[in-house]
Amino acid sequence: MNARLEADEASLAQVYAAIDALVQYAMRRLELDVRDADWARNRIFELFGLESYAPTGATSDDWLPDEPLTRLCEAAVKTGLCMQDEQADYADAVMGILSMPPAALQNRFGDLERDRGGMAAMRWLYDYCVANNYVKQAVLERNPRFDAHGLTVTINLAKPEFTTMTKAAASNAVAGGYPQCTICHANEGFAGRARRTLRTVPVQLGGEPWFWQFSPYGYFDQHGICVNMRHIPMRVDRDTFGHLLDFVDRFPGYFLGCNAALPRIGGSVLAHDHYQGGGGTLPMHHAKAWKAMWLPDCPDARVEILDWPGTAVRVVSRSRSSIIAISEIIREAWIGYTNLSLGIVCEDGDGKRSALSPSVIVTERGYEMSLILRNNGVSAALPEGIFHAHPEFWPIKQEPIGLIEAQGLFILPGRLIRQLGEIEDALVSGGALPRSVCEFELEWRELTARLGAERGAGRGHDRASVRAAIRDELGSICVRILGNTAVFKDKSRTADFLRGSGLCDWPEK
Numbered sequence: 137m138n139a140r141l142e143a144d145e146a147s148l149a150q151v152y153a154a155i156d157a158l159v160q161y162a163m164r165r166l167e168l169d170v171r172d173a174d175w176a177r178n179r180i181f182e183l184f185g186l187e188s189y190a191p192t193g194a195t196s197d198d199w200l201p202d203e204p205l206t207r208l209c210e211a212a213v214k215t216g217l218c219m220q221d222e223q224a225d226y227a228d229a230v231m232g233i234l235s236m237p238p239a240a241l242q243n244r245f246g247d248l249e250r251d252r253g254g255m256a257a258m259r260w261l262y263d264y265c266v267a268n269n270y271v272k273q274a275v276l277e278r279n280p281r282f283d284a285h286g287l288t289v290t291i292n293l294a295k296p297e298f299t300t301m302t303k304a305a306a307s308n309a310v311a312g313g314y315p316q317c318t319i320c321h322a323n324e325g326f327a328g329r330a331r332r333t334l335r336t337v338p339v340q341l342g343g344e345p346w347f348w349q350f351s352p353y354g355y356f357d358q359h360g361i362c363v364n365m366r367h368i369p370m371r372v373d374r375d376t377f378g379h380l381l382d383f384v385d386r387f388p389g390y391f392l393g394c395n396a397a398l399p400r401i402g403g404s405v406l407a408h409d410h411y412q413g414g415g416g417t418l419p420m421h422h423a424k425a426w427k428a429m430w431l432p433d434c435p436d437a438r439v440e441i442l443d444w445p446g447t448a449v450r451v452v453s454r455s456r457s458s459i460i461a462i463s464e465i466i467r468e469a470w471i472g473y474t475n476l477s478l479g480i481v482c483e484d485g486d487g488k489r490s491a492l493s494p495s496v497i498v499t500e501r502g503y504e505m506s507l508i509l510r511n512n513g514v515s516a517a518l519p520e521g522i523f524h525a526h527p528e529f530w531p532i533k534q535e536p537i538g539l540i541e542a543q544g545l546f547i548l549p550g551r552l553i554r555q556l557g558e559i560e561d562a563l564v565s566g567g568a569l570p571r572s573v574c575e576f577e578l579e580w581r582e583l584t585a586r587l588g589a590e591r592g593a594g595r596g597h598d599r600a601s602v603r604a605a606i607r608d609e610l611g612s613i614c615v616r617i618l619g620n621t622a623v624f625k626d627k628s629r630t631a632d633f634l635r636g637s638g639l640c641d642w643p644e645k
């Protein structure tokens with residue numbers, strides 16, 4: 137009995153030390169005011185039902201919260217203060233206590249923006265959201281990521297998992313539940329979805345209240361979403377272009393875009409109006425112009441058909457009004473365009489089929505508004521979508537190709553790590569395609585052909601060249617998937633479509 141008691145006391149001391157370290161971490165990284173330190177520590181004690189405490193003087197020099205949080209959770213489990221499967225929930229609660237309340241954070245953001253500009257304020261906010269564990273940077277850094285065939289390919293290992301049934305139920309909340317959906321502003325601090333550490337900042341778009349938040353499992357640097365304060369359906373119309381421009385006027389180092397507002401060709405949350413964006417550029421931002429055109433009414437703008445596997449047009453101008461006018465002309469023309477010989481039907485018994493996905497960045501040329509032409513029509517042969525990834529590529533990617541992927545950053549499912557690992561082993565040993573991954577027949581055929589040509593068929597290969605070949609193959613398939621999404625397979629058809637909308641060829645010099 138005494139030995140047990142001693143063990144418990146030792147574990148409790150570890151809990152106290154971990155809490156002391158986290159409180160000190162929060163003063164250093166989360167701007168926890170020293171005057172709030174005892175108060176915050178006491179709220180953590182309340183969370184764990186602790187009624188006594190012996191100061192340990194423990195500190196933390198960690199830059200990310202992962203290690204001190206893990207130490208706390210493991211000590212809490214050992215002491216019986218929480219269950220093994222409750223660790224993520226307790227971690228969320230602890231970090232929620234240690235984070236600034238939304239109003240204080242927004243004031244801080246506003247001060248920074250006034251003193252040092254919008255981008256410096258965003259940088260601060262991003263670092264804050266990493267430091268308070270909302271953005272899971274350590275998880276993101278584990279995702280494989282490489283460039284191939286002009287695209288960036290990542291395999292996303294971060295799949296949030298529900299640790300309790302209550303949270304799973306909350307996540308599946310139907311309309312009328314609380315919050316109404318997973319991106320509603322009411323999620324800020326909501327324990328039911330482990331959003332205690334979510335912090336947002338207000339943004340005005342077109343004079344309406346929106347807000348910005350970073351993505352916990354972002355796909356690229358400072359990836360976030362801009363969300364309408366109102367829970368209204370996704371839409372892309374003339375106002376959308378102005379909204380996107382408003383955003384980059386304030387945050388010119390970010391891009392912001394909008395998924396096509398139709399199912400199967402865009403985002404998963406169509407019920408709530410929102411945009412996606414963030415720092416850095418995506419491969420399509422660097423695509424060259426295949427052909428340039430212009431609109432006589434807007435001579436200060438250049439319209440480029442992109443040399444890109446999908447169908448995309450870029451409107452370039454320093455004039456907001458020209459960007460909006462041309463984008464709206466192209467949008468209206470596209471959503472009403474039908475060409476049966478190309479399989480394009482703009483509307484059928486199931487409603488509208490064509491949609492535009494716009495995305496804007498600011499460069500030295502001015503605004504660059506990319507317009508990606510999408511269509512979600514189906515046929516007997518392609519019931520999942522004529523312009524969706526075709527079935528032979530589904531082992532690699534079956535989900536809809538949204539805005540980020542259409543711009544050349546592919547997010548492939550985590551299961552590929554195991555599957556491609558088996559394929560890699562088989563290629564290294566010179567074996568056959570394993571049964572467990574027999575659906576990768578196309579990839580296997582292409583890989584063995586390529587490696588065979590290098591080393592002679594029927595023999596094993598060194599692991600480094602197999603890995604390089606697999607990455608190259610993934611890039612090649614992603615290019616073909618983008619090709620599937622192209623509504624005009626031949627760029628001269630895109631030019632014909634634009635001429636039909638009133639645009640003219642750029643005068644040759």
Ligand SMILES: [Zn+2]
Binds near residue numbers: 316
């Ligand atoms: Zn919502």
